[in-house]
Amino acid sequence: MSKTPTPPPALTRRGAATRARIIETAADLIHAHGAERTSLDDVMEAGGFSKSQLYHYFSDKNALVLEVIRFQTERVLAAQDPHLGTLDSLYALRRWRDALLAINAAGGTTGCPLGSLASEVSNDFETARLDCAAGFAKWSGLLELGFARMQARGEIGPSADPHSLGIAVLSAVQGGLLLAKTARSGEPLRIALDMAIAEVARHTTTGAA
């Protein structure tokens, strides 16, 4: 579908609530099954909406998928609060690690909601790829901010590149989550996160491991 996603007209409170519920229902199903294997009928049945409601709020299925990407980006980042937003030390980084492992264990190793979507859409759905890339950039940007704070405080040496560290850590997260999803085991994420932390620790001025 090639319609540009129309900015929604002014919604009533009731309309906004319905739209939000559609997005959340779709997000859950798409995370479990993938966008292609989630039909609009599935979303209708799971959330109790009608077809007219779907097409009242979204021009087509792709428009809904784009909203799901934005929603999952916010939800995935929010789930890492307050750890991600206040990252400023190796100690805080370890707290963030522990929180991620707990989230993954509680969620049943079904993979990263944003990462799985990014993998699925990036070769064929350009607007979706850009939105996923923006989501990853936001995520690694928050990590970068934390590493920059650590550098400003002198915990990380001046030669370290907070941008690269942010990308390295996010790579470890995504790879660990993918292997965890495939193996149905928390081990890969734990190992990947420990590598990521060791990478950051390598740049600390005390060389603490």
Add this chain to the structure above:
Amino acid sequence: MSKTPTPPPALTRRGAATRARIIETAADLIHAHGAERTSLDDVMEAGGFSKSQLYHYFSDKNALVLEVIRFQTERVLAAQDPHLGTLDSLYALRRWRDALLAINAAGGTTGCPLGSLASEVSNDFETARLDCAAGFAKWSGLLELGFARMQARGEIGPSADPHSLGIAVLSAVQGGLLLAKTARSGEPLRIALDMAIAEVARHTTTGAA
């Protein structure tokens, strides 16, 4: 589709060649578009087969997808030869890294053929998940073998765990490839691989970086 994949009956040379071509054609399309967005008609048109040929060699689409997973596992590992199979030093690991970056650059950052499939199938297609997990295990097992050789030669210290290092390195690869695919940039893979190498280097007995 719930039919168990029937082991193929004895094939003539011609039949075996056709079957292999179907698998390779399907593998290329599935890598570009994903399994769900690749129809059997797409495979037929791309490879010049008929529907009867597809169903002569494969009980259903899922059986074909399983063969594609096995094919991609072998092809992805073979593409890293000789580097992956002869890994026995930090120097060799760096040669492997360079080869992976070159492969990714040449392939156009379309993601890992095995990783993308693993992400797509792992929540809903159990046999496929197991085959992808086996593929990842084979890959990390080869890395582990290399790290075990390095440990046996004394290049890596006795407290290092080659198994964990194998998983850590593969996590970096998969995460780097996913971010590279999403960003359409080689940077994330390069950064992720350098983190992985630093992680292995951290365990070397000379502490060389």
Add this chain to the structure above:
DNA sequence: ACCGAACTGGACTTGACAGTCCAATTCCGC
């Protein structure tokens, strides 16, 4: 109280897609 816009229900259309089936062709073993 009424009107109109927003919201909701659900029947329907069209095309895609996996899979089935009938039949023709090819080729290898005897």
Add this chain to the structure above:
DNA sequence: GCGGAATTGGACTGTCAAGTCCAGTTCGGT
């Protein structure tokens, strides 16, 4: 050379799925 199994061609069926359309209901502003 022939027979039969393997291979190939392609029409067809049934179901799924995105999207359209008509109409009823709700609710807020006037």
